[in-house]
Amino acid sequence: MGRKRKGRNISGWMVVDKPGGISSNAVVNKVRWALGAQKAGHAGTLDPEATGVLAVALGEATKTVPYITDALKAYQFTVRLGQATNTDDAEGEVINESDLRPSDDEIKEALLAFVGDIEQIPPKFSAVKIDGQRAYKLARDDQDFEIAARPLYVEELVLVDRPDEDHVTLEMTCGKGGYVRAIARDLGEKLGCFGHVRELRRIWSGPFDAEDGISVETIEKLAKDPALDTHLRPLEIGLEDLPEVKCTPEGAMRLRNGNPGMVIGADVQFGDECWGSLDGKAVAVGVYKSGELHPSRVFNQDT
The missing domain is CATH 3.30.2350.10 (Pseudouridine synthase)
Known part of the structure; x- marks a missing residue:
């Protein structure tokens, strides 16, 4: 049995307006510490002296990092x-x-x-x-x-x-x-x-803008404070460039177990990559085939 990660099981994005003089990894570690999060990563390194958008993914949002990395910036x-x-x-x-x-x-x-x-x-x-x-x-x-x-x-x-x-x-x-x-x-x-x-300076990256980012000083000031959670953005923002399909309750259950699940999607074609949602929350990313989503990534979000 693997060792259980320490920290809070929280998922989402925190957009940081990175200052100069600090590495991207140092910012990620600071965000993780301040939130007490189990897991964190970022969508695209900035040189230490560079400033601007550093999108930090937490928890299940780390599974959407490739879609932000692939986006224009x-x-x-x-x-x-x-x-x-x-x-x-x-x-x-x-x-x-x-x-x-x-x-x-x-x-x-x-x-x-x-x-x-x-x-x-x-x-x-x-x-x-x-x-x-x-x-x-x-x-x-x-x-x-x-x-x-x-x-x-x-x-x-x-x-x-x-x-x-x-x-x-x-x-x-x-x-x-x-x-x-x-x-x-x-x-x-x-x-x-x-x-x-x-x-x-990176002024925007995918859906994230530098002017909307939180400063490192604010992160330090609000460390361990529930008020910092209000700066978290939903995991689903990282999937904006993919089409969305709606899961049936039964389909969502199957998808969460790693199996193809029934979805409803009017604007997708056979073979399209898309993401399935239930009640607005991401369930999985996968390939649409004949009314079902075949998952490649599954999200374990609290429902």
């Missing part, structure tokens, strides 16, 4: 022109410099190459695994290695401000797996002037 970031660093952000050492400063029109033209389905090489100081080891560990040891390019979908990348000749502020909407630091690096190389990220 948006970043606002400032690129420092004229300097490349070994980490592609302001935390690293300057390794190349240039006096060249492109015009706004040249920048806008260059941005077009980064929209759509592109290939991107992650920064060497990243958590990408190379032969079982994290790239950033190899980079810190000055080891020579290459990282393969990865596909990234960029829906939009636009210039929103030019505070001065050395800096540009951009906004990007993209799919999963993107590295903003790589965008800054590659843009600088394309413009011939080098570049790195100076500031980075």
Whole structure:
């Protein structure tokens, strides 16, 4: 028999407006501690110095993390022109410099190459695994290695401000797996002037907005206080991009036991992935086939 997890059996999402200077995992641990929750995870890492949306999943909501990770997300970031660093952000050492400063029109033209389905090489100081080891560990040891390019979908990348000749502020909407630091690096190389990220903020991720997020200070202030529970959002928010079907009571019972269950869904087709609900609560995610939902994930929520 497995050891029972300590803590409260609570499920839902807490959207944190992450400050700079703290890791994503540290924020998750703080939320879990403050709520006394058994289980917690997050939907997409932010670099320690980055700010903005960090969606923390609790309990059964951790089963919906892949759907938030796969959703579009948006970043606002400032690129420092004229300097490349070994980490592609302001935390690293300057390794190349240039006096060249492109015009706004040249920048806008260059941005077009980064929209759509592109290939991107992650920064060497990243958590990408190379032969079982994290790239950033190899980079810190000055080891020579290459990282393969990865596909990234960029829906939009636009210039929103030019505070001065050395800096540009951009906004990007993209799919999963993107590295903003790589965008800054590659843009600088394309413009011939080098570049790195100076500031980075994730302004929204899937259904979650930074402006609606709770601060770490508030989490600490309300730790162990029932008032913190009021900031929890339903598990079902993580399933918004999937069609919903209604379970019959008998179907819900079968689904909770891992078996196909009868559902009612007017807008789904054979083979569609969808989620089944009973009285507004998620029962399972699965594939719709001939009036039944065949479950791939089952939610054990209190009814």
